[in-house]
Amino acid sequence: MADYSRRGVLQGIGAGLASTALVNGARAQAAQPRKLGYAIVGLGSYATKQIMPQFRNCEHARLIALVSGTPEKLERYGAEYNVPKTHRYSYTDYDKIRNNPDIDVVYVVLPNSMHAEYSIRASRAGKHVMCEKPMAVSVAECEAMIAAARAANRKLMIGYRCHFEQHNLRAIELVKTGFVGRPTLITAEHGFYAQPGQWRLNRPMSGGGSLMDIGIYSLNAARYLSGEEPVELVSTEYTDRSDPRFRNVEDRIDFQLKFPSGVIANCVSSYSSNHNGFRVTGTKGWVGMEPATPYDGHRLFTRSGGDTEQVQLPPPRKNQFVAQLDHLPESVLTGIPLRASGEEGLRDMRLIEAIYRSARERRAVSLV
Numbered sequence: 001m002a003d004y005s006r007r008g009v010l011q012g013i014g015a016g017l018a019s020t021a022l023v024n025g026a027r028a029q030a031a032q033p034r035k036l037g038y039a040i041v042g043l044g045s046y047a048t049k050q051i052m053p054q055f056r057n058c059e060h061a062r063l064i065a066l067v068s069g070t071p072e073k074l075e076r077y078g079a080e081y082n083v084p085k086t087h088r089y090s091y092t093d094y095d096k097i098r099n100n101p102d103i104d105v106v107y108v109v110l111p112n113s114m115h116a117e118y119s120i121r122a123s124r125a126g127k128h129v130m131c132e133k134p135m136a137v138s139v140a141e142c143e144a145m146i147a148a149a150r151a152a153n154r155k156l157m158i159g160y161r162c163h164f165e166q167h168n169l170r171a172i173e174l175v176k177t178g179f180v181g182r183p184t185l186i187t188a189e190h191g192f193y194a195q196p197g198q199w200r201l202n203r204p205m206s207g208g209g210s211l212m213d214i215g216i217y218s219l220n221a222a223r224y225l226s227g228e229e230p231v232e233l234v235s236t237e238y239t240d241r242s243d244p245r246f247r248n249v250e251d252r253i254d255f256q257l258k259f260p261s262g263v264i265a266n267c268v269s270s271y272s273s274n275h276n277g278f279r280v281t282g283t284k285g286w287v288g289m290e291p292a293t294p295y296d297g298h299r300l301f302t303r304s305g306g307d308t309e310q311v312q313l314p315p316p317r318k319n320q321f322v323a324q325l326d327h328l329p330e331s332v333l334t335g336i337p338l339r340a341s342g343e344e345g346l347r348d349m350r351l352i353e354a355i356y357r358s359a360r361e362r363r364a365v366s367l368v
Contacts, residue, residue, distance in 0.1 A: 036104035036329035037064030039089075039097055039127075041118055043073040046132075047109040050295060052081065054321040060329035064102045067094055094118070098125035105130060105328055107159075111205040112212060116141035119156070123148040128155040130328055134216050135345025137207030139353055142346040149342060157328045157338050158345035160220060164323035166316045167298040171280070171287050172224055179304065180282030183263050186225055188218035188278040190293065191252075191270025196245050201271075209239075209249030211352060215269025217293045219348055219355075221278045222257055222265035229347065230257040230265070231368045237359040245271070255355045 038061055040047050055063040065087040068074050074088040087103075089096060097103050106122035107130040108115055116136040119129045129149060135158050136142045149156035162168045175183060191214055199205045200213050211219075223229065235255035239246050251272050257265040268275055279288030285304030291297060296319075300311040318326065324340075331338050351367075358365045 033060060033329075033333045035060055035062040036128075036332060037062055037102045038105045038107050038130075038325070039065035039067055039087075039100075039103045041067040041094070041106055041108045041122075042110040042114075043068040043070065043077055044109065047107075048073075048077060051107070051109065051321060051325070052077070054319070054325060055081075057318070057322045058325050060333065061105070061325040065089065065097065065100065067091065067097075067106075095121060095125060097122070097127060103127055104332070108132060111199050112137050112207045113205050116145055119145045120148040123152045123154050123156070126152060126154065128157075128328060128332055130157045130159060130325075131342075131345070132159045133220075133345060133348070134207070134212050134352065135342065135349055137212070139346065139349050142342065142349045146342040146346065155328060155332055155338060156342035157331070158340050158342060159324065160340040160344065161320045161324050162217070162220070162293050163224070163340050164318075164327065165293075165298065165320035166313055167289060167300045167311075168221075168224075168292070170311065170313065171278075171289055171300060172227075174287045174302065175225055175280050175282075176227065179285065179302065180280055180287055181284030183226065183261070183280050183282040185281045186222050186263060186265035186278065187267075187281075188221045188225075188265060188292075189268035189270075189275035190214045190217040191268060191273045191275040193274065194245060194271035201245050201247075201249055203248040206249060208352075208356070209246065209253070210251060210269045210271040211253050211355060214271070215253060215267070216348060216352070217276075218267040218269055218278070219255075219257075219351060221292065222267055223347070225278065225280050226259050226261070226263050226265065228259040228261060228263070229367075230259050230351065232258040232364055232366050233351070233354055233358060234364040235355045235358040240272075250359075253355065253359055255358070257351075 063081050066074055066077055066083050067089045069091045078088050105128045108118045109132050110118060112134055115131050119131045122129045206212055233255055235253055237250050237253045239251040252270045255267050277290035277292045279286055287302050289300050302309050302311060327339060330336060354365045
């Protein structure tokens, strides 16, 4: 591997990304494809506060329909986003989306246990699907979702927004270009104090505890930072069952992933402590982020030759939400591969099942 200076690598990558963005922007402007219509299924906090406000900044996506079991929400958000009454659906008449040609994409933003059903029904209705992570609550459900989309000749994308966030993308690029030398260790820690009374603490709705929620960020980050798939893992769970929040879901589950190159990833998933960061350490230095995966306020740091530096990036042309919303229509309209396909969600779910099995059986699990 050739030697790299810190500033040279940072500037070189930035210039390359900027030129690519300009070329892609010029092509998109020249083509000027129509905007594809999204139906948002589930009008909870994430959908209404994070996703829906972003459509005004999209080039290829528009909010066209709403699905909710709460008439008051349909009325309120329908009025706010100028969604006509003909494009507002309850869960009872959800399948009528088949008859609405304005709906191109269905974005499923429901509790985990409902992902598979509403994604499969959307595919069968002839719609492309964006589904929030985790993709579903089992490998079998993930496979059924992929099969339904394939049978309908529709796209299936999973909402891995960090795959479109510029600091995360820069961190990946720095590791790939050899800034840290040969990577040897990854740490990824995600957690927060879960408040009682939420659906995420109810296993029939969530499919599990912190691992099925915040822990998936540690798992997915370890995979995209290493650029590999693990060959072995081992995990440990700690849950205080006297805490009423954890009647049927886990609190803390830590896991270690071993990758083919020899990289080890130590990962934290927690509902009782605050974490949001990762670091890749190699033979020449490290690249890390804290916070790494929030909705905003990302910070990227590097260390090489004894100097630690915060990497400053210019404001992106599209934030992670807008870029994600636009990506699926771009794939539909141009045929570019999906950056976060159903297969990506399936890979995480296979690992999640293995992590739970390792903790339950108190042993390492081979993945090959």
